[in-house]
Amino acid sequence: xxxxxxxxxxxxxxxxxxxxxxxxxxxxxxxxxxxxxxxxxxxxxxxxxxxxxxxxxxxxxxxxxxxxxxxxxxxxxxxxxxxxxxxxxxxxxxxxxxxxxxxxxxxxxxxxxx
Amino acid sequence: xxxxxxxxxxxxxxxxxxxxxxxxxxxxxxxxxxxxxxxxxxxxxxxxxxxxxxxxxxxxxxxxxxxxxxxxxxxxxxxxxxxxxxxxxxxxxxxxxxxxxxxxxxxxxxxxxxxxxxxxxxxxxxxxxxxxxxxxxxxxxxxxxxxxxxxxxxxxxxxxxxx
Numbered sequence: 467x468x469x470x471x472x473x474x475x476x477x478x479x480x481x482x483x484x485x486x487x488x489x490x491x492x493x494x495x496x497x498x499x500x501x502x503x504x505x506x507x508x509x510x511x512x513x514x515x516x517x518x519x520x521x522x523x524x525x526x527x528x529x530x531x532x533x534x535x536x537x538x539x540x541x542x543x544x545x546x547x548x549x550x551x552x553x554x555x556x557x558x559x560x561x562x563x564x565x566x567x568x569x570x571x572x573x574x575x576x577x578x579x580x
Numbered sequence: 581x582x583x584x585x586x587x588x589x590x591x592x593x594x595x596x597x598x599x600x601x602x603x604x605x606x607x608x609x610x611x612x613x614x615x616x617x618x619x620x621x622x623x624x625x626x627x628x629x630x631x632x633x634x635x636x637x638x639x640x641x642x643x644x645x646x647x648x649x650x651x652x653x654x655x656x657x658x659x660x661x662x663x664x665x666x667x668x669x670x671x672x673x674x675x676x677x678x679x680x681x682x683x684x685x686x687x688x689x690x691x692x693x694x695x696x697x698x699x700x701x702x703x704x705x706x707x708x709x710x711x712x713x714x715x716x717x718x719x720x721x722x723x724x725x726x727x728x729x730x731x732x733x734x735x736x737x738x739x740x741x742x743x
Contacts, residue, residue, distance in 0.1 A: 484712075490591045497591075548590045554716040555588035558595050561624065562706060563583060566599040568621035569611050569704075570581030573603045 483527035488512075489520045496530050497543030503532075506541060584703070593710040600703050605695045608702045609666035612636075612693070619644070627654075632680070638663050643680050656719075657682050661690075669693040675719055686718060687711040 483489055492506055507517040521541055524530040528547050533540050584598040601608050611617045615634035623629035627646040634642045642658035655676035662670035674688030682688075689710050696703040710716045 484591060484593065493591050551593060551713050551716070552588065552590040554710075554713060555590060555593070555595050558708060558710075558716070559586050559588055559597065562595065562597040562708070563586065564624055565621050566581065566583060566597065566704075568625075569599075569608070570601055572611050572617055572620050573581075573601055573607055576603075576607065 483523050483529055486520070486523075489524055492517070492520055492541075493524055493529055493543060493548075496524075496541045497545070497548065500540055500542035502535075502538040502540055504538065593712070593716070595706075595708045595710075597706045598703065599706075600698065600701050602700065603702055604700075605666040605697050605702045608695055608704055609669075612669060613665075615642075634658075636660060636663070643676065645676075645680070655680050657688075659688070667695050669695075673719075687715055689715065689719065 484493075488510060491509075495501065495506060495509070503518055503521055504514065506521070507514045510517055518539075521530065521532065521539075524541075525532050529544055530541050531544055533542070581602070582600045584600055585596075586598070587596040588594070611621060613636050615631040618634065619629045619631050622631075622644070623646040626649050629644050629646045631642055631644045634644075636642075638660055640660045642660075643655070644657070645653045645655045647653055655678070657674050657676045657680075659672045659674075660669070661672060662668065669691075670693070671691050672688035673691055675683050675686045677683045689708055692707040692709070694705045696705075
């Protein structure tokens with residue numbers, strides 16, 4: 467498994483960005499479909515400025531990118547940053563599946579000797 | 581044994597594994613509580629774990645090391661945060677240094693485990709919550725990757741048994 471190491475500073479920003487529930491929600495929406503800040507803002511009971519602030523935090527963490535399209539700011543999820551996290555989670559998933567198999571072996575052996 | 585589901589959430593940095601065992605909740609609980617049983621499954625086959633301390637009470641701590649194929653001994657620790665025998669367990673799992681003690685500044689991962697009685701079957705749900713990508717990399721760097729890779733084929737067979 468190859469995981470690109472991220473500089474510490476970036477990692478801190480990613481963590482801070484993901485610590486907030488609204489920002490995680492914004493991120494998921496932006497990953498599924500790129501959309502404008504105003505389209506995102508419609509989903510939340512907070513001001514446009516507040517949503518814009520959340521987007522800025524995600525942008526600094528390299529989790530999303532922002533570009534201008536006319537008068538709109540389009541937000542797009544950054545797949546490669548998320549992929550680093552996903553690859554690591556996959557590795558842990560494999561580890562836990564293996565642990566589960568070993569637990570089953572311990573329990574089976576126990577059942578046999580009982 | 582059946583793996584019911586595995587779910588990963590890359591945004592929230594959580595992993596959830598649900599498995600069912602043909603055993604009573606007390607028996608499944610016991611493989612966590614009894615350090616001699618715990619060390620038979622916590623480390624991958626090529627990295628067997630040895631628990632030198634396992635204080636299985638709320639606030640209690642554990643110390644363990646694993647022995648790799650080249651004789652390397654990555655170390656780790658646990659702290660039990662909640663415990664409700666035999667239905668619920670919460671613990672922190674972190675990286676330890678050569679002295680066996682927690683490495684300062686490296687945050688532990690949080691594990692939330694539940695055991696549900698299904699009448700002869702126990703459903704175990706393991707939710708692991710990580711702090712950040714750096715932490716995940718550090719903990720994986722404990723040398724467990726090789727062992728995990730070896731077991732993939734074996735696990736695939738278990739997850740999808742031949743018809």
